Amino acid sequence: GAGVSQSPSNKVTEKGKDVELRCDPISGHTALYWYRQSLGQGLEFLIYFQGNSAPDKSGLPSDRFSAERTGGSVSTLTIQRTQQEDSAVYLCASSPARSEKLFFGSGTQLSVL
Amino acid sequence: ELKVEQNPLFLSMQEGKNYTIYCNYSTTSDRLYWYRQDPGKSLESLFVLLSNGAVKQEGRLMASLDTKARLSTLHITAAVHDLSATYFCAVDAGGGADGLTFGKGTHLIIQP
Numbered sequence: 535g536a537g538v539s540q541s542p543s544n545k546v547t548e549k550g551k552d553v554e555l556r557c558d559p560i561s562g563h564t565a566l567y568w569y570r571q572s573l574g575q576g577l578e579f580l581i582y583f584q585g586n587s588a589p590d591k592s593g594l595p596s597d598r599f600s601a602e603r604t605g606g607s608v609s610t611l612t613i614q615r616t617q618q619e620d621s622a623v624y625l626c627a628s629s630p631a632r633s634e635k636l637f638f639g640s641g642t643q644l645s646v647l
Numbered sequence: 648e649l650k651v652e653q654n655p656l657f658l659s660m661q662e663g664k665n666y667t668i669y670c671n672y673s674t675t676s677d678r679l680y681w682y683r684q685d686p687g688k689s690l691e692s693l694f695v696l697l698s699n700g701a702v703k704q705e706g707r708l709m710a711s712l713d714t715k716a717r718l719s720t721l722h723i724t725a726a727v728h729d730l731s732a733t734y735f736c737a738v739d740a741g742g743g744a745d746g747l748t749f750g751k752g753t754h755l756i757i758q759p
């Protein structure tokens with residue numbers, strides 16, 4: 535596609551429910567990143583994929599968070615048993631290779647009530 | 648742990664004026680990025696600085712990198728309202744698998 539695509543753009547959920555956020559990177563980009571941006575804050579790194587593997591998962595805030603990437607393309611970020619503090623914009627970015635310019639998607643605004 | 652600090656965090660300025668945003672970081676890195684974010688929008692890449700002394704310019708924005716001082720600057724010349732946005736710097740710690748570490752952003756308002 536022309537850019538990084540994320541879905542849904544907005545998600546409202548009840549506390550305790552599970553949510554899945556999807557990221558479709560730019561075709562051919564091997565590196566994929568998930569970040570979280572809370573209101574008025576900077577970006578918090580969550581996880582990075584090179585191909586299908588995630589060399590470092592230490593950025594994930596808790597074991598309720600997990601992510602996978604299949605076929606070197608689409609990635610899914612799953613949050614189980616959502617809490618109100620999970621409310622944020624979740625941004626996905628991809629790049630042709632690690633350490634190159636990141637192209638960001640428009641994000642998923644997650645609201646946990 | 649890599650720390651990235653921007654200042655100022657908030658800046659209100661008049662059109663036509665010049666100003667500089669500063670980005671300091673705590674560990675050695677030779678890759679630094681500047682991004683722009685408009686309200687409610689995602690991040691747009693402005694500059695990638697890959698070596699000591701690198702200088703990039705586009706329009707009224709110019710970015711530079713001093714790896715020895717661990718400092719990057721984003722200079723705005725003769726500001727115009729359209730440049731109002733939040734500007735983030737980000738640093739690549741290198742070596743490991745971590746993503747970029749971002750500063751908290753500089754919220755820039757340019758008033759007529």
